[in-house]
Amino acid sequence: MKALVAMLFLVVANVQSSERPGGLLTENAPIDDPLGSSAWNIMYNVHIPGARVVFDDRVIVMAPTSAENPMSVPVMVDASALSDVDKIILVADFNPISKILEFYPTRTLAKLGFRFKIQQATPVRALVHTSDGLWHMNGAWIDASGGGCTAPSMASGNADWASRVGQISGKNWLRGHNMSRLKFQINHPMDTGLADGIPAFYLEQLVIVDQDGAELGTIKPFEPISEDPVFTLDVHATGSMSLWGRDNNGNIFEAPLFPRS
Amino acid sequence: MVTDARMRFYRCLGGCRKRIVTGFFQFVLAALLPLLMFPTAMAAGYDYQLSPQKIATDTYVLQGSQQHFRINNGGNIQNVAFVVTGAGVIVWDTGPSMLYGEQFRAAIATVTDQPIAKVFISHHHPDHVFGNQAFAGDIEIYALPATNKAFHQEADGLSQNLYRLVGNAMSGTEPVPPTGRAEAGSFSLGGHEFVLHALSGHTAGDLSLQDVTTGVIFAGDLVFNGRAATTPHADIGQWMQSLDYLDALEFDLLVPGHGSVDDGRKAIFDTRDYLSWLVATLQQRAREGADMAEVLTVKRPARFQALSEGKNEFQRSVAHLFPRYEEALFESGAATTTHD
Numbered sequence: 001m002k003a004l005v006a007m008l009f010l011v012v013a014n015v016q017s018s019e020r021p022g023g024l025l026t027e028n029a030p031i032d033d034p035l036g037s038s039a040w041n042i043m044y045n046v047h048i049p050g051a052r053v054v055f056d057d058r059v060i061v062m063a064p065t066s067a068e069n070p071m072s073v074p075v076m077v078d079a080s081a082l083s084d085v086d087k088i089i090l091v092a093d094f095n096p097i098s099k100i101l102e103f104y105p106t107r108t109l110a111k112l113g114f115r116f117k118i119q120q121a122t123p124v125r126a127l128v129h130t131s132d133g134l135w136h137m138n139g140a141w142i143d144a145s146g147g148g149c150t151a152p153s154m155a156s157g158n159a160d161w162a163s164r165v166g167q168i169s170g171k172n173w174l175r176g177h178n179m180s181r182l183k184f185q186i187n188h189p190m191d192t193g194l195a196d197g198i199p200a201f202y203l204e205q206l207v208i209v210d211q212d213g214a215e216l217g218t219i220k221p222f223e224p225i226s227e228d229p230v231f232t233l234d235v236h237a238t239g240s241m242s243l244w245g246r247d248n249n250g251n252i253f254e255a256p257l258f259p260r261s
Numbered sequence: 262m263v264t265d266a267r268m269r270f271y272r273c274l275g276g277c278r279k280r281i282v283t284g285f286f287q288f289v290l291a292a293l294l295p296l297l298m299f300p301t302a303m304a305a306g307y308d309y310q311l312s313p314q315k316i317a318t319d320t321y322v323l324q325g326s327q328q329h330f331r332i333n334n335g336g337n338i339q340n341v342a343f344v345v346t347g348a349g350v351i352v353w354d355t356g357p358s359m360l361y362g363e364q365f366r367a368a369i370a371t372v373t374d375q376p377i378a379k380v381f382i383s384h385h386h387p388d389h390v391f392g393n394q395a396f397a398g399d400i401e402i403y404a405l406p407a408t409n410k411a412f413h414q415e416a417d418g419l420s421q422n423l424y425r426l427v428g429n430a431m432s433g434t435e436p437v438p439p440t441g442r443a444e445a446g447s448f449s450l451g452g453h454e455f456v457l458h459a460l461s462g463h464t465a466g467d468l469s470l471q472d473v474t475t476g477v478i479f480a481g482d483l484v485f486n487g488r489a490a491t492t493p494h495a496d497i498g499q500w501m502q503s504l505d506y507l508d509a510l511e512f513d514l515l516v517p518g519h520g521s522v523d524d525g526r527k528a529i530f531d532t533r534d535y536l537s538w539l540v541a542t543l544q545q546r547a548r549e550g551a552d553m554a555e556v557l558t559v560k561r562p563a564r565f566q567a568l569s570e571g572k573n574e575f576q577r578s579v580a581h582l583f584p585r586y587e588e589a590l591f592e593s594g595a596a597t598t599t600h601d
Contacts, residue, residue, distance in 0.1 A: 062554040066573070068493075068580035074553035113552030169591040173550040181550040185591060230587070232552035252599045258592045 031055060035123040035139050039093035047089055047099065048127055048135050056136035058082055059128050066143040067118045072226040073142060076113040077103075079128040080234075082136060085110035087129040092224065094122035096194055099222045105233075108208075108217040113183075113232030116224045117192070118144045161189065168243060168255040180238055182208070184257060185230045186245060192223040203229070206245045208257070210237045307335050307360055307430040311368040316522050317475045317514055319345045319453070321372060323365065327488045327520060327569035330357075330388070335430030336423060337361060339388040342479055342516055343369055344472055346451030349378025353470060353479045353516075355392030355402075357423065359434040362395025378450060379403060381457075382439050383481025383518060384464045385411040386491075387419040393437040404439035405459055407466030411494070412438050443468055460507075462500025463490075463518075469507065476513035483507060486520025486528035489565070489574035490535055492581045497540050504533045535565060539578055547586040556583055 027050065033040035034055045044053070058081040067073045079085050088110065090100040096119060103112045110128065125139035170184030186203065193200025206219040216235045235241070245253040313321035321344075325337040336357030344351040350369060355362050369377070380396050382404040383389050390412065393402055404412070416436035424431045445459040454473040461467050463482045470479040482491070483503050507515075508529050515523045523529075546556045556579050565571055 062557060064554075064557055064576045064580070066576070068577045072580075072584070074557070074580070076552045076554035113554055115553065167593070169588075169593045171550065171590055171592055175550075183550060183552070183587070183591075185588070230553070230584075232550075254599075 029053065031137075035125070035141060037093045037123045037125075039123075043091055043093055043098060043125060047091055051135050052133065053127070053135040053137055056082070056128070056138055059126050059136050059138035061124060061126050061138055061140045063124055063140045063142050065141075070118050070144055072115045073118045074113070074115050075124055076232065077111065077126040077128075079110040079126065079136065082110060082128060082130055084131040085128055086131050088112065089127040089129075090114075090116075091125045091127065092116065092118065092122045093125065095119050095224050097192060097223045100124075100224045101222055102220040104218040104220075106215050106217050107210075107236045109234040109236075111234055112219070113230075114219075114221075115226040115230060117190075117226055118142060118224075120144050161187075165189070166245075166251060166253040168253065168257075170258055172241075172258055174238060175234060178236055178238055180235050180241075181232070182235055182241070182257060183230065183232045184243065185228060186243075186253065187228050188247065190221075190223065190225055190227045190229065194223075201247065201249060203245055203247045206231070206243060208233075208235060208241055208243055210241055211239045216241065307432070309335055309337050309361055309364050309430075311361075311364050313343070313368050313372055316516070317477050320472065320475050320477050321345075321369075322516055322522060323368065324521065325388070325519070329570050329573060330423060330426040332426075332428045332430075334427075335361065336388060336391075336427040339482075339518055340516060340520075341365060341389075341392075343372075344453060344475075344477075345373045345375060346378070346453045348375075348451030350375050351450065351453075351455070351470075352377055352380040352396065354383050354389040354481075355380060355396055357388040357391050357427065358431050359392065359394040360430055360432065362392025365392060366395055379441075381443060381468060381470055382408060383469070383479070384408055384467050385415065386464065386482065386494075387416075387423050389481070389518070390416075390439070391420070391423065391431075391434055391436060393439070394433075394435060397437045397440070401441040402437075402439045403441040403443040405443050405466035405468050407461065408464070408468070409439055409442070409466075411465055412436070447473075458506070458510075460499075460503035462496050462498070462503045463492075464494040465496075467503060471510060471512065476511070477516065478507070478510060478512040478514070479516045480507055480518065480529075482518035484515060484517040484523075484528050484532050485535075486517040486523055486531065487567075488519045488569040489571045490532055490539075491574055492539075492578045495581065497536055497582070500536060501533065504529055504536075535568070538562065538565070539575070539582070543579065543583050544586050547583065547590055553579065553583050553587070 027045055029041050029044035060078040062076040085105055088103040091098045092100055100116045121143045123139045123141050128136040164187040167187040168184060173181040175181045188203050189201055191198055191201040200223055202223050203221045208216045210216055216237055241257040243255050243257055311323050313323055316322050322340055322342045325339045326334040328334055328338055330336050341356050342353040356365055377400050380400055380402040385408045396402060420436050443457055445457055447456045456471040458469040460469055467481055467483050469481055508526060515528055517528050542559060557576050561571055
């Protein structure tokens with residue numbers, strides 16, 4: 001079934017790409033896909049065209065084997081075994097919008113937890129860029145056929161969602177010398193823009209800064225990130241921190257990030 | 262009630278899926294044509310091979326597989342039962358599909374000529390209620406009000422999911438709601454004294470049926486035996502209370518929702534043990550600041566390694582339960598919002 005869906009996806013993608021000048025499939029990815037996804041070439045050409053890339057099992061992608069709640073699939077990427085990571089891109093090959101997020105671990109571990117919306121069985125792929133110019137790739141397949149008793153919880157069905165947008169909550173934990181585990185949630189609809197008449201409305205930049213206003217790390221979420229998203233990261237700081245965020249409608253969100261317990 | 266945002270996403274999914282499905286149809290229609298011409302032959306093809314096992318006087322159980330829903334088990338993963346009283350048959354749950362319901366009725370007819378007097382539904386999950394179609398009509402199907410409510414909210418979604426997971430054995434199945442209102446209390450029928458217990462915790466409405474005459478209690482999915490408990494609609498605190506309640510009743514045999522009949526209290530103990538561990542573990546990991554994806558890799562203790570579907574159900578329970586434990590710890594930031 002996966003193969004069949006993948007085949008259809010390729011047919012569709014080919015038709016679309018042939019309409020664009022140059023096409024998207026002009027270049028073959030330099031390595032075969034260890035995940036065996038037929039969309040790897042497309043992902044390569046869309047997200048890191050022409051770049052040097054290797055498969056690297058030091059990049060760890062933690063994810064469930066099956067998506068119990070397709071609206072909120074937990075994933076954590078851990079590339080902290082690599083040094084000099086300056087950018088991480090997360091993509092889901094078979095989501096209608098493939099890019100999930102970009103992460104810039106300025107003064108954090110190269111490690112990020114997040115949740116995203118899944119459309120169908122797909123690989124989730126981490127592309128990790130190191131300062132020598134090389135991309136390190138690994139990922140995991142997530143089956144989205146769901147469970148028999150699968151039913152999304154019907155919580156947060158509030159008519160007052162507009163007044164909750166941008167509310168930030170969370171917690172941080174001291175993790176050894178000069179290191180904090182930071183987990184926070186921002187209320188936001190994260191509309192994908194793929195439904196008739198409902199425009200895309202999503203957070204597009206989140207910056208964590210220290211007490212002097214210096215950047216600790218930046219997350220650039222895209223449409224597939226879950227509603228009211230939760231992020232987990234480990235920052236090289238223990239003092240007070242704050243979060244600055246912006247969505248694609250120009251709303252700016254700012255909040256201090258919690259006293260440590 | 263579905264949130265606006267969720268509805269939007271589902272509409273998106275529906276739209277995307279329709280295009281794929283249309284293309285798919287054109288692609289394979291020719292190959293499938295001969296099969297499409299004989300749909301009844303295909304539907305009749307799934308044989309659940311039901312064989313009622315007598316566990317006590319007048320009392321029969323049909324035990325399903327310990328697996329999750331799969332094509333090769335036809336969705337038959339649960340236990341159903343019936344009691345042949347002197348004045349008609351009491352049916353306990355109806356199974357996962359119309360075909361199952363029909364074959365269940367046929368299996369009852371191999372044991373007794375008596376008509377079916379009443380059907381009771383333990384809770385609204387599809388493996389226990391989607392055989393209703395085969396009983397609806399002149400037979401009253403009783404369920405707790407909370408079960409009825411949940412059924413009306415979720416039956417369509419559960420049905421779609423089951424068609425996807427189980428496939429052909431679901432042919433012709435449509436969700437048919439319970440028709441009668443079950444209430445806690447006792448009643449007698451054909452020389453049997455029954456007590457209905459209105460409980461909750463596995464779902465918002467969990468019915469248990471006690472046959473005082475034979476000493477059998479039908480516990481529904483409040484009790485799992487040899488299989489990891491499922492938690493998509495669980496309130497673990499209420500569930501624990503319900504297990505204590507069941508434990509305090511007099512009975513000789515307990516028929517769990519999944520797994521073998523228990524002639525003691527072990528299945529109750531094991532279910533409580535697993536749920537206690539599950540909650541304690543998830544809360545502990547939340548307090549430590551674990552990310553949800555990190556929790557998926559928690560190692561289950563040796564005593565739970567033998568449970569069927571242990572790894573899958575644990576991962577599913579993380580999705581159901583972890584966010585609420587995590588959010589309970591969150592502090593609010595004093596956020597300010599401005600516009601460019």
